[in-house]
Amino acid sequence: MAIHVVMEPPAKAGQNASEAAVFIRDGFHFFGFIAPLLWLLWHRLWLEAAMTLAATLALAAASEWAGLTFAAPLLPLLISLYVGLEGGALRIAALRRAGWHQWGVVEADSVEDAEMRYLFAAEADDEPAPAPVAISPATPRPQPAGGALGLLHYPGRN
Template sequence: MATFLVLIPPGGRPGDERARFVRDRFSWIAFLLPVLWLLWHRAWLAAALAFAVQALGLAAAGHPTLGLAGAGLCLATHSLVALEGPSMVVATLTRRGWTVDAVIAAGDRGTAEDIYDMETPAGEAETRERALLPASETSPRRHAPMLGLVGFKEGR
């Protein structure tokens, strides 16, 4: 089972056709090509930071005594982007005015969309309450941190 976060655009209502489903899981593409993956998802600052850290790791990997540390730094960068990349996408959309409408556990995206459509009948779209993540209730900041744990009280 995977967890999908359903985000609705600014001004949208629950059950909106433009809702975006973000699967919260390890991303192999982000692991293999972290900078390109971040650029594709328009996370410019994170891509620049990942590029700088990887350049530092590659420079250290060429040094005879720091080679293993440089390789470890590159591997850590790849792993962090692969694990936290979907959370970075959600944080970026939230800063742009999108809201998290639902959190759905499903086997695949099609099943998640079916569950979301069943939860939001056509007549009840106005009365449904918005889903709140634990971090949004406790943090005075506009968004949760993007590195490490993303502010969830209970973890993932």
Template sequence: MATFLVLIPPGARSQDERARIVRDRFSWLALFLPVIWLLWHRAWIAAALAFAVQALGSAVSDHPVFGLAGLGLFLATNLLVALEGPSMVAAGLERRGWTVDAVISAGDRETAEDIYYTESPAGGAETRGSVSLPASETSQRRHAPMLGLVGFKEGR
């Protein structure tokens, strides 16, 4: 089962035909061709940044002492785009005003489209209104970031 994010354009209603379905998974194509993959998905800034980091890695890999570090930088960029590429695409759409309308678990894209367009929002698709947020985002109390450690300023 894969997870699909359904994003709708600004001002659109749920189950709009212009909705964009993004599969949130590892991408083999992005592992081997990260810049081309990002350009294909219109993530221009991320593609430029990936190209610059890969160029730096290539330049450093020619150095006799730092050769392995350059290769590691090159491979780390490829792996990062392969793992986080779909999230970068979804974040880019959200910056342009698109909203996440549903999160669907399905075997393939066609099944995800069937679930999204045929079932009611309370059915198989988890709509934005019913997505449960972490307690830190819904709490009235705000505290400083703690890098995953428990905060004791709240009287515990």
């Protein structure tokens, strides 16, 4: 089973947050590994895509300047691995910057199952809680005489 992080949009008048919730799978993102720049652009992570492009160009220029032409294709592999491993966290961070908040996590096999579990839990949260019942004690509790465990003496007690 996969873990899905549920992100809810900021509260707006007349809009239900559960209808616009986004589910982000926590795990390895294969397409983020294969084509990190395209994956970031697809998920509208503009800042992260620009930084990925800049880091890729900087690594290529540094390897060319150092005379490591054989390592030039291998260095961007590190960036691809980072996007593949941390793609979900990058999406969550971007949504938080936009004002979204994390509702919680849902464990499910697919996104559809995660949506069902989330909607069921959100519906249960909307139900009013039962009113607390105040119970007064019928008899006062007996106060112990002496110190605690017989080792200590407290002032004001016999």
